[in-house]
Amino acid sequence: MHSKTKSFALSAIMLCLSGGCSVHENKSTSADVPTSHQDDSNHSSQQTTAGAPVKGDLASDLKMYSDNIKKNPKDARSLVGRGLSYEKLGRFDESLADFNKALAIAPETPGAHSGKAQTLLWQGKLDEAISEADKALKQDSKDLSAWEVRANAYIISNKPDKALSDIEHAIQINSTQASVYELQSQALRKLKRDKEALAAVNKAIEVDPSFAQSYNSRAIIYSGMGRNREAIADFNKAAQLRPEIPDIYLNRALSEIALQQYREALADCNKAVEMSPRAGDAYFLRAKVYRQLKDPQSAEKDEKMVADLGYKPPKTLKL
Numbered sequence: 001m002h003s004k005t006k007s008f009a010l011s012a013i014m015l016c017l018s019g020g021c022s023v024h025e026n027k028s029t030s031a032d033v034p035t036s037h038q039d040d041s042n043h044s045s046q047q048t049t050a051g052a053p054v055k056g057d058l059a060s061d062l063k064m065y066s067d068n069i070k071k072n073p074k075d076a077r078s079l080v081g082r083g084l085s086y087e088k089l090g091r092f093d094e095s096l097a098d099f100n101k102a103l104a105i106a107p108e109t110p111g112a113h114s115g116k117a118q119t120l121l122w123q124g125k126l127d128e129a130i131s132e133a134d135k136a137l138k139q140d141s142k143d144l145s146a147w148e149v150r151a152n153a154y155i156i157s158n159k160p161d162k163a164l165s166d167i168e169h170a171i172q173i174n175s176t177q178a179s180v181y182e183l184q185s186q187a188l189r190k191l192k193r194d195k196e197a198l199a200a201v202n203k204a205i206e207v208d209p210s211f212a213q214s215y216n217s218r219a220i221i222y223s224g225m226g227r228n229r230e231a232i233a234d235f236n237k238a239a240q241l242r243p244e245i246p247d248i249y250l251n252r253a254l255s256e257i258a259l260q261q262y263r264e265a266l267a268d269c270n271k272a273v274e275m276s277p278r279a280g281d282a283y284f285l286r287a288k289v290y291r292q293l294k295d296p297q298s299a300e301k302d303e304k305m306v307a308d309l310g311y312k313p314p315k316t317l318k319l
Contacts, residue, residue, distance in 0.1 A: 061085045076106040080115055087119045095119045113139060114146040126153045144173050144180075151183050160190035178208035185217055197221060212241035216248055219255070228255040246272040246279065253285055257319060262292045280311020288319050 065082035068075050083098035099116035102109050117132035130153050136146035147170040154163035164187045170180045181204035188197035198221050204214040219234035235252035242248065249268040256265040269286035276282060287302035 058085050058089055074105050076102040076109040076112070079105070080109055080111045083119070084111070084115050087115065087122065090122075092119050092123050096123075108139060110140070111143075111145075114143050114149060117146060117149045121149050121153055126157050129153045141169075142173050144170055144177065147173065148177075148179060148183060151187070155183065155186050155190060158190065160187040163187040163190075176207050178204040178211040178214060180204075181207060182211070182214050182217060185214075185221075189221070194221060194224065210241060212238045212245070212248075215241070216245075216251060219251060223251075223255050223258070228258045231255040232259075244275070246275040246282065249275075250282060250285055253289070254319075257285075257289065257292070260292075262289055265289045266293065278309065280306050280309035281313070283309070284311055284313055285319075 062082060062085050065078045065085065068078035069082065072078075079098045079102035083095045083102065086092070086095035086098060096116065096119050099112055099119065102112045103116070106112075113132050113136035117129045117136060120126075120129035120132060130150055133146045133150035133153070136143045137150070140146075147166045151163040151166035151170065154160070154166065163183065167180055167184045167187065170177065171184075174180065181200050185197045185200035185204065188194075188200055198218065201214050201218045201221065204211055205218065208214075215234040215238040219231040219238065222228070222231040222234065232252055232255050235248055235255065238245075238248045239252070249271045253265040253268040253272075256262070256268065266286065266289045269282055269289055272279065272282040273286060283302040283305040287299045287306065290296070290299035290302065
């Protein structure tokens with residue numbers, strides 16, 4: 001996962017999708033749950049789930065909740081609110097501490113278990129996230145966030161059938177939540193049900209045309225089908241909506257490489273490196289582009305960075 005940037009996924013789990021490939025799949029998603037970093041053999045991306053909140057708004061929320069807690073240290077609801085704000089800022093240890101305090105004070109506080117599950121998911125603690133989501137659902141079977149978090153954890157754990165079951169429950173609760181259909185698409189891709197996955201991601205876009213991850217995901221599916229021009233169009237849309245996500249540029253570079261658009265691919269790799277200078281996948285891909293552009297000196301520099309960072313490309317990645 002790239003430094004502190006909430007990207008579209010949690011871990012570099014790769015999923016080979018008929019032909020297309022991803023260096024890893026984006027995890028900062030449009031919902032409050034990270035969608036899994038799944039990728040189809042050639043495209044990159046790392047999830048998640050509602051767009052990252054505006055930090056200015058979060059700063060005012062943090063102050064409000066902190067003021068409430070200062071006045072009443074046992075204000076469990078404010079602890080949950082602050083925990084959610086910390087989670088959205090990527091301050092996961094502080095988030096977890098607030099959820100734990102809230103649960104110690106009042107175990108039935110709404111959102112405490114599901115919020116904790118979400119933070120654990122971001123930390124890659126999948127079994128613990130599932131356990132907390134279980135507690136949340138036992139407390140409230142209509143807790144949409146808990147269904148999404150658990151489905152996401154199941155996808156990352158390579159249990160797509162279980163994920164689909166949870167997603168069906170989530171759709172029954174709210175059929176207009178784009179992130180639910182995005183998760184459904186990811187689970188279906190795990191099962192190689194590509195046409196159904198495409199239908200699910202189309203539904204996500206229909207429900208929320210501003211949900212960037214769905215354009216990224218649909219682009220990866222298109223790439224897997226060899227439809228790279230359509231893929232690039234969707235990556236363009238994703239980049240317009242979420243220009244701060246480096247994985248979108250790496251994914252687009254892969255489609256550009258497939259079309260032998262090496263100059264465009266280099267520009268995208270440069271953006272990814274600038275935004276995420278410790279991301280081995282960005283240097284790996286840029287080195288490949290430099291080789292195609294007959295620039296061995298630059299390629300060797302990037303290849304050294306790849307080795308220094310310890311990055312190993314997925315076996316499914318074919319360039």
